[in-house]
Amino acid sequence: MSFELKEKGNQLFKEADYVGAEEMFSQAIQKNPKEPTFFTNRAVTRLRLEKWSGAEQDARIAIQLNGGPKAAASLKSSLYLAQALLELQRPQAAYDVAIDGYRASLNTKNAQSENLSKIVLRAKQQIWAAKETARLREMNDTLASVEKLIEADLEKELRELRAQLDNGEIGEIGFNEDQKARREEAAKRIQHVRDAFKSASGGEIQERVVPDYLVDNITFEVMHDPVMTVSGHSFDRIGIMKYLEHAAADPVTRAPMTVKDLRPNYSLKAACEDFLDKNGWAVDY
Missing domain, CATH: 1.25.40.10 (Tetratricopeptide repeat domain)
Incomplete structure (x- = not known):
């Protein structure tokens, strides 16, 4: 049954x-x-x-x-x-x-x-974004104060929503939708504040971001020597070679594959090198 x-x-x-x-x-x-x-x-x-x-x-x-x-x-x-x-x-x-x-x-x-x-x-x-938030706030006390005020307002709104849920004034789905909307609105407000401080500081105060396409999906670090599989997916050479030593299959499609099937991705390698040359902090990503 x-x-x-x-x-x-x-x-x-x-x-x-x-x-x-x-x-x-x-x-x-x-x-x-x-x-x-x-x-x-x-x-x-x-x-x-x-x-x-x-x-x-x-x-x-x-x-x-x-x-x-x-x-x-x-x-x-x-x-x-x-x-x-x-x-x-x-x-x-x-x-x-x-x-x-x-x-x-x-x-x-x-x-x-x-x-x-x-x-x-x-x-x-998300973990990196939290670290960046801490770094930016250490750089500028005024920025930290403004962002903390926005977060305090958000926490107050979320507590009020939780009270409405507990009292049966709204359902769980409505609670989740409202909570998501409030978080998104707070995130937008913080981004507007950061954009203003970035402009005022000549670009010194800005959040550092690593583009997804530069990150290896095995080590989850910025690639240094990207190679491409038969299925068209790129990985850092060291990570994919170690993986193939015991798996002998494409990590994405799981089709049989060996090291001999890997091909250098020269354009992506150039993009990775250019990014790392201009953003040495990305080594710690």
């Missing part, structure tokens, strides 16, 4: 009826709380409903039931857990979960490798 409920949930999920799907998976869990796929399916459904805390909880239970984060069956749940943690503004925790899952997926040639690598990069970008 519990698996019939799961199938009904899967069908509702395909039809984009996420509220109905969540209910079916919840009923399946009540009948059989030891089946990890029920929690995995409810976790992804809750991600669609933007119920981040619920998705985190379900993903953690699924990982535990599957035998831990290193188990192959846990990789999909690790992906969902990392996504939830990112949305909950916990990038370091998301990075730790995603990078462990990514490494495990490479070792087992799992289909989740590419998705996990994207989450690792997003988490690393």
Whole structure:
């Protein structure tokens, strides 16, 4: 009976009826709380409903039931857990979960490798952004004061939203939508402030950013000697060679591949060299 409920949930999920799907998976869990796929399916459904805390909880239970984060069956749940943690503004925790899952997926040639690598990069970008915020505020006390005022206003608004949710004045979906909108508005205000300080300082005070296309999807560092696979994806030579030593497959498509199949990407190498020449700080990215 519990698996019939799961199938009904899967069908509702395909039809984009996420509220109905969540209910079916919840009923399946009540009948059989030891089946990890029920929690995995409810976790992804809750991600669609933007119920981040619920998705985190379900993903953690699924990982535990599957035998831990290193188990192959846990990789999909690790992906969902990392996504939830990112949305909950916990990038370091998301990075730790995603990078462990990514490494495990490479070792087992799992289909989740590419998705996990994207989450690792997003988490690393958020961690870097936090470091940049601290650096910029150390450079200018006025900038720090203005940005902290914006953040204080945001925290006040979020507390008010939470109170409305707790009092039943708004639903969880509405709460998540309003919370996201408030965060985006605060981010825009901070960016406007930084643009003004950048202009006033002649470009001295500005956030440092590494373009995605310069970052290797195995080491997640800026590439120095990029090479291209048969599928057209570029990686840093050292990272992909180490990977091929034990995997002998394309990290993205998982098609059989050897070192002999790699080709230099001269245009990307020139772009990486130019960026590093002008941005020595990127070595610490």
